Amino acid sequence: MPRWEEGSADRLTRAALELFEERGFESTSVVEIADRARVTTRTFFRYFSDKAEVLFAESERIRAALVQEVLDAPDVSQPLRAVTAVLAGFDWGAPGTEVLRRRQAVIAANPGLLERDLVKQHAIATGFVDALQRRGVEEGEARLAARVGTQVFSVAYARWVEGDGEADLAELVAAAMAVLGALVPPGRAGSVASPTRTGGSS
């Protein structure tokens, strides 16, 4: 891309967030976003297929990277822990946590965006189910680890962005997992013998 266009995607993202906050998602047009970012609409469409994609442009790359990390994880004998470790270790903070917090608030305020966010989260969970099974995890365990793990992470992530990223995401995930550990019916843990889980006394 030409040198003067460097940073256009960033500028477009910031402009879109501002406008969504000021006028709401529905009332903001692509033309307005491009104007505010001082680029042409043609440049806009070089980066994003529609105005919602400004908020989700990285989703597919993130999903693929996360799934690959599960495939490459050194140990998936504790699949729930493997899933949350991959999610907690991912570099979510790249766009800056202030941008992430504002993005999250805009999504929460708009049913259409919330819907798209749920679909993206579901795609990550589905990718994890597949990846865990390819790593030899039994289907029922894979489904539960993937789906519960993404929910545990999502609760911790929401707290992280609400706090402007000042807390440590991995610690918030560990705290959420500890709360879950206390919520799962006592006496059941370990009652289902599984040959894939051995020596997990830590």
Next chain:
Amino acid sequence: MPRWEEGSADRLTRAALELFEERGFESTSVVEIADRARVTTRTFFRYFSDKAEVLFAESERIRAALVQEVLDAPDVSQPLRAVTAVLAGFDWGAPGTEVLRRRQAVIAANPGLLERDLVKQHAIATGFVDALQRRGVEEGEARLAARVGTQVFSVAYARWVEGDGEADLAELVAAAMAVLGALVPPGRAGSVASPTRTGGSS
């Protein structure tokens, strides 16, 4: 409604399912659904706002009923168990498990329907978070119990409809919960002291 219209909603639901299966959701029109059910399109729109709503017509009633059951539950001191108990005890089988299985297959095959399904599931989880908090459950626990509980149920429900409802749903939910118990990192359960959970040694 006139006597001859009794059963129209059922006939429309069955006609819609057949057509979605035969031609796909996108290629089926409201006119075709009404024709197959031998009613007018006007009758169709008396029951459903669009063709997707044929599959989700009961969602809001179900959501409200489930949330009310959490509000009325005798004991929410084990909130995750309270959530799964409410979901497992609900009368999902009313339309017949064969209809539920076909409905689930049509939803899984169509991204737009899957999206709507995710939104409805999310609304149930959000309703549970609110209901649990109103019952005095701490916010972090309420979020985890509601979101993890709906996922555990969802995994069990999928297995239930795949098996045409021959297995017992409550048993499948208990089995999924037992698997989760074995997945949650050992040694953590109970490590977060909580005054709301006492005597849970069963």
